[in-house]
């Protein structure tokens with residue numbers, strides 16, 4: 001790995017012995033201690049650390065829940081209630097895990113929109129960004145699988161609706177469906193499979209997160225100006241500067257998280273999921289968790305099942321093409337007066353889609369969903385390429401340092417990097 | 430800190446979209462919102478009310494509704510109706526449960542505190558058969574399994590601290606028990622069905638279960654009733670009891686939450702000052718989302 005900042009120097013004999021065989025400590029040191037971080041990052045850049053914390057929370061609480069959970073159709077519902085009632089602090093574990101999934105998505109959505117606003121997906125960070133889209137896809141799969149586990153009415157009918165959707169995929173659809181079902185409909189074998197996969201996917205997420213951080217290590221972080229690091233004065237060392245900021249932001253996020261756990265633990269869920277799964281009774285409205293609602297609206301915007309499926313998956317996959325669809329030379333929307341307005345319009349359209357996803361698919365709601373779906377895709381296919389070509393960006397600051405201190409001014413203290421460090425920060429792009 | 434404000438605003442916006450999940454339509458009127466002792470940040474159950482509610486359940490509802498996830502011992506646990514261990518033991522002994530003996534024969538024995546509340550019917554089919562084809566739902570989590578939609582913008586307010594609202598299910602049950610009335614002219618009520626203002630679709634298989642004076646509450650020290658023996662009071666008490674049955678650790682949850690959040694606020698405050706101190710030697714305020722500032726440069 002390239003040597004950013006002050007390299008790690010093993011001191012004890014044992015440390016030297018180990019480092020010359022596996023430079024693990026050096027790798028961690030260069031990624032999280034001496035790694036040069038743009039000094040102008042705002043709090044939107046703390047959500048990466050918050051996401052890692054939430055992944056940890058989900059895995060820790062999930063493993064604990066799995067010790068008491070019984071993945072069979074007859075016992076699943078009651079085993080979750082057993083956790084809630086009889087396991088010491090089981091209610092806390094379960095409410096942390098259920099609300100943790102929601103908080104994970106709150107954080108990931110802020111993280112994604114941060115990247116879209118500041119052009120973090122543009123060269124040289126395409127691979128870093130696409131790995132992020134893969135993590136997002138895996139998160140969606142994990143959360144969907146997890147939501148079936150308590151085996152309430154929404155679990156059962158949500159699983160039924162989604163597996164039926166997958167059957168619409170040409171050629172392989174039916175095979176996928178019967179593989180997931182393990183029978184002729186959603187039932188106990190399905191629940192067993194879903195539990196197994198729900199346990200597996202988070203660890204795959206961990207793997208992709210490692211790649212994501214590795215790619216970040218190579219390209220360095222983007223920053224609110226979107227201009228590359230030019231000298232050691234543009235950066236500070238990851239530790240202590242970014243570390244303390246991330247820890248502070250994570251603590252504030254924990255307050256937000258704790259509020260849901262302790263005071264509104266069921267607000268983000270559905271009352272129907274406290275009714276045990278019943279194949280004979282279809283709930284009046286089958287609605288997914290809030291974080292899927294925009295995609296659910298897109299799915300139902302077209303009357304054709306296959307068309308809906310294509311659009312829904314397309315809506316996620318199109319994110320991966322943003323690096324090539326955006327033609328602007330300038331990364332950050334701070335300097336893109338026209339694109340900036342389209343960006344906020346896009347955010348509003350996504351929120352409206354979320355609202356529409358919760359409405360029954362009838363009348364005006366369908367028409368509104370169609371308009372918003374069209375705009376969603378137009379943002380990527382028209383706005384991104386065209387605005388980039390025609391817009392005149394504002395003048396960029398000469399350097400990150402200048403954006404912080406104002407032009408021409410010098411800071412006496414200089415860089416937050418240790419002396420002699422960060423001589424060659426990454427400056428690709 | 431402008432960034433913080435932008436952050437707060439985006440969290441709010443997200444909150445807006447995430448609660449949209451609640452939207453749905455319904456023809457029944459919204460249940461009136463009642464005052465519950467266990468609502469809010471400092472909410473606690475009223476033990477006397479839970480005891481009365483338990484009495485209503487036991488004497489009336491338990492003839493039809495099971496409550497399989499509640500055990501006798503739960504009635505003596507902290508945060509509940511506050512019966513003593515001896516009271517619960519005596520209560521359990523009044524009920525019979527069946528078990529296999531060493532010879533493999535099904536025998537009856539008096540219930541113990543560790544036993545689950547005995548169900549009135551052997552299985553769901555029997556329960557439905559005895560009730561005109563509709564099985565009375567189990568009470569264990571029923572108060573969490575019912576809700577009603579408040580629509581925009583109230584659902585946003587409902588999520589917020591201090592003005593929040595999470596007792597929709599309890600209010601619905603209270604309203605349902607008071608919602609029996611004569612059907613409007615022209616509404617046909619088939620045999621076995623009953624008209625209820627708050628039930629979805631109005632035709633419910635459960636006949637009006639409560640009437641004034643039906644349950645005799647223990648008298649106060651002066652020999653006077655402590656609370657009125659009316660349908661409204663019974664339904665309040667039994668709804669509160671059902672809220673406890675559905676969420677037996679509610680008090681512990683809210684009390685722990687207060688301490689956790691207080692701790693996190695203090696921790697965040699300290700971390701903020703550490704952060705400020707660490708960054709002080711770097712100089713320069715950190716800005717985000719402030720194009721004007723950069724344009725001026």
Ligand code: HEM
Pocket residue numbers: 055058059060061062063064065066069080094097098101104139142143144146147148149150198199201202203205269
């Ligand atoms: C990417 C991280 C994860 C996400 C987003 C996630 C999401 C979810 C969701 C949404 C539920 C349903 C919650 C409910 O309404 O009750 C759930 C349940 C569950 N999850 Fe996870 N989960 C994650 C990781 C894990 C891991 C690593 C395990 C370990 C085996 C696990 C084990 C369980 C179990 C046993 C349940 C059923 C208990 C319950 O419903 O509360 N989860 N998960």
